[in-house]
Amino acid sequence: MNERLSQALNECPSSLANALLPYLNSDTFHASFSATEVIALQQSSGLSSTELALALLPLAASYAFAPLSDFKVGAIAHGASGRWYLGANMEFITTPLQQTVHAEQSAINHAWISGETRLNQMTVNYTPCGHCRQFMNELNCAEQLLIQLPDTPPRTLPFYLPHAFGPKDLGITHTLFDPQIHAMTMHHDPLINAALSAASQSYAPYTHAYSAVALLLDTGQRVAGRYAENAAFNPSLPPLQSALIILRLQGYDPSSITRAVFVEIAGAAISQKSATLTTLSALGCHDIETLTFTTNG
Numbered sequence: 001m002n003e004r005l006s007q008a009l010n011e012c013p014s015s016l017a018n019a020l021l022p023y024l025n026s027d028t029f030h031a032s033f034s035a036t037e038v039i040a041l042q043q044s045s046g047l048s049s050t051e052l053a054l055a056l057l058p059l060a061a062s063y064a065f066a067p068l069s070d071f072k073v074g075a076i077a078h079g080a081s082g083r084w085y086l087g088a089n090m091e092f093i094t095t096p097l098q099q100t101v102h103a104e105q106s107a108i109n110h111a112w113i114s115g116e117t118r119l120n121q122m123t124v125n126y127t128p129c130g131h132c133r134q135f136m137n138e139l140n141c142a143e144q145l146l147i148q149l150p151d152t153p154p155r156t157l158p159f160y161l162p163h164a165f166g167p168k169d170l171g172i173t174h175t176l177f178d179p180q181i182h183a184m185t186m187h188h189d190p191l192i193n194a195a196l197s198a199a200s201q202s203y204a205p206y207t208h209a210y211s212a213v214a215l216l217l218d219t220g221q222r223v224a225g226r227y228a229e230n231a232a233f234n235p236s237l238p239p240l241q242s243a244l245i246i247l248r249l250q251g252y253d254p255s256s257i258t259r260a261v262f263v264e265i266a267g268a269a270i271s272q273k274s275a276t277l278t279t280l281s282a283l284g285c286h287d288i289e290t291l292t293f294t295t296n297g
Helices: 003-010 014-024 035-045 049-055 057-061 103-113 130-136 190-199 239-249 273-282
Strands: 074-079 084-088 119-124 146-149 152-156 211-217 222-226 257-265 288-293
Touching (some): 003 014, 014 035, 035 049, 049 057, 057 084, 084 103, 084 239, 103 130, 103 222, 103 239, 190 222, 190 288, 239 273, 273 288
Antiparallel strands (some): 074 084, 146 152, 211 222
16 A cells, blocks of 8 residues: 555544555555445444545545645545545646646546446535536536535535536537447557547537547556536546546556557547647656547447
């Protein structure tokens, strides 16, 4: 177990810390707990569901990558399947602040990439900023989504974002976490194929600029991320950040990236290419391949 996780355990109640040890020591733990594991943790710790989620926030925050602010935010996305997905904020030195990732985005992306189709609740250790409230408003569960904060009764997202502007205002009814399939031809290169597969599930109803990034790590593992657009545009999550979230939550740092593939649909009104290449270069990855694709219908 690494030092970050060990420190997080010290902030948990002892009964919970003891119950968490087998999970954190497992090579297969990737910052989430199944419905069965959540129940087991409740039984072992004697905590209610709400108490457990709040107690797990230090563990979520331990995944933060914050070399600029040293301010660590943790979030947990509660999937309709019963699985809980951890997330944390990320910052990148020498890149614009616009490239940072918020903890709520991290946890939501974690659930989305993992195949979750709906969220019930977000648990966060600090009040979500306006950027994150707008990002959450893109979800297919936005009107019912509960927000749980320490020392605060749970309230729905509309309480925190009244008179919201969202997808419905732009005529979009098939929103984030609803299935997105943009058929395209796959490739013989496994990393390119991973990027294309992710792009086929990206969410871009406003620009149709479907895109994705796949990363090859020094362990030989591949990690992919996909674009998630937002009705307010600026809170959109770039595909590279989507991939970096998963990389971090699987226990890796950006320094482990050895090769990257960026793909985007041909002829789109916007392009993620320049920002992706700049950020990857700042992270020390220079073996970068870019491709465009067309959908099959």
